[in-house]
Amino acid sequence: MITLTAPLADSSIMLRRNFKHIARSPVTIFNAALMPVVMMLIFVYVFGSAFDVGGDYIDYATPGLILLAISYGLSGTAVSVSGDMAKGIINRFKVMDVSRGAVLTGHVVATILTNAVAIAAVLAVAFALGFRSPATALEWLGAIGVMAATSVAASWLTVALGMAAKTPESAGMSVVPLIMLPFVSSAIVPAEKMGQGVRQFAQYQPFTPIIESLRGFLTGHPSGGYTAAALAWCAGIGIIGFLWSRATFSKRA
Template sequence: MSAKSPSLVMLRRNFKHIARNPTSVFNAVLMPVVVMLMFVYMLGDAFAVGQNYVDYATPGLMLLAVCYGLGSVATSVNSDMTKGVINRFKVMDVPRGAVLTGHVIASVLTNLVAIGAIVGVAFLLGFSPAAGFLGWLGVAGVVVLLGVATGWLTVALGLAAKSPETAGLASVPLVMLPFFSSAIVPAEKMGPGLRQFAEYQPFTPIIETLRGLLAGSPAAGDVIAALAWCTGIAVVGYVWARSTFKKRA
């Protein structure tokens, strides 16, 4: 059996599980849209950001869409480990990498669907980006890199957890972190302490990179920091996931 075939089988399996779980679909795709409607349509006039609020908020909500589906990924990975599914795959001679990669790719593709929904709703709410083709291509690249990075980190968290319940809780910090960034309001409008945290945490430069690309004027410093954070998170998540999988499988 080729290495490619098992990866595709695992990907199809994961998508079937997602489709059969309405909660996962809601958290991954619909919940980010609900959050966008709440912040932009209901509360947008309360935020003074110096521009149309939907233009400001959309990049942060795109990142939030990536994070909202991570809980189900961690839970699914842990369930495979704790319920003996991994051992059955070993008997079937399925490569170890295929099991983990299938979860990561399914997570990235789900992210793209969620972000597509976010952008579509944003346009309905008056979103008017200045990005050209290369700008949108850059946005897609950053989103995919972020999805891969958070996917591997979430897989690692799921493997390290003792049960599916604790695996889902382990991803909560990743879901909450965007709210303590420049996603909703500029970091400089936050209070002391929180402002510094927002400025130096990993999601803020990623959001600012997306914001700059969509505005047609990305800042080199933000781009470098975003790529560095995504690459670092991806490497840590990948090494941690493979190491934990090797020990527990």
Template sequence: MSAVSTALADSAIMLRRNLKHTTRNPVTVFNAILFPIVMMLIFVGVFGGGFDVGVDYIDYATPGLLVMTISYGMGATATAVNDDMTKGIINRFKTMDVSRGAMLTGHVVITTVRCVVACAVIIGVAFAMGFDPSASAAGWLGAFGLITLVSFAASWLIVAMGLSAKTAAGAGMAAVPLIMLPFLSSAFVPADTMGTGVRQFVEYQPFTPIIETLRGLLMGGASTGDAVTAVVWCAGFTVLGYVWAVSTFKKRA
């Protein structure tokens, strides 16, 4: 068996392992979905009438809530990766000659799948609340691709953070910036309604172009500039997370 075939086979095994952990701990998925739904109910049902965004507020807020769903689901991955590192699981895998890359890939893939499933649920809830996108088939395909890309990129970054943390609690705290950044973006109100200083931060932080691209894809008016910026940010997250994760893994495992 070639090295590539061995790595793929080991990755599949790690993926099944992490999938079993997820199914045996449904609270992880439930929490990742429940919090964004609660936020949707609060912002749309309670505060939505007070925001003048030019469209129905559910249409404006849903893309931001999708990105928030992705970021909120990262905490469980950081803790799981850190548990594998600090509790000796990875050392046991090393004695079994399991591909090192497969251990990381398994966490990345299952996190990406979990985020995509959570986003699908959020979209279903949004439709139930009156979400009325004007996206074409190509727009929906682009939105799905962007959701997957953001999930994949954030997964590599959070895996690296989980590996670098000394404790599970520290790993959980490492995910806080990813969870908070969508709140400091154009997820819930346009950036141009914000004060000086805050507006500039919102405009140049990574999640704003991602949210604006997703909003454009779903509402039929995606900006090429935002789309390019979003893809560049995702590529940067992926490369940074991958290099950081592999480097940390080699030093600690």
């Protein structure tokens, strides 16, 4: 029983520690929860009328902005993980016989919960702006599953990037591609409306099937093909992030 409960207790301690750090960093809170809302207001009110998406732009954009909400909270995680490595805090935890898995899991769970708050904020604003979803309860569960899988995968990859970075500053820069990729996907405009080259990249990068899967669930027309591709991408990214972070932890700590 002790073998099972000790890692859980260590993980809960690491989770509380990470939340205290987040609460003390206004920039992290802004990037994770407020920035996605600001982006939604900009795209819907400033640019929305310029995009022809065959319907209400808020209905089209909400799934993509949910993914942006996940992406914007990742830089704080990478910087926090890198800071722990650079300051030698991980080695102190080793001396204290803290479970290795708990250190990584604490960062991952904190990121997932932060993402959940950001997604809730985006959805609340979307409904206030006129977003309406005909999705059934089962389709909403499917959308939540895709969001959860994406958040878990992105969190593990971000932890791995943070551990591999030499400095907190470089860790923050390492997640910039994860923040920018949604902009070169079907998040803001349909991929088929993009120029040659960019269109092909948008169609085959991992975030597009995730967004299209979410869009299908939220509009009441789920796509098995997009959902299978989205879950496959999430599984691959998550496994790579998990194995990479564990290997880097063992090497550097």
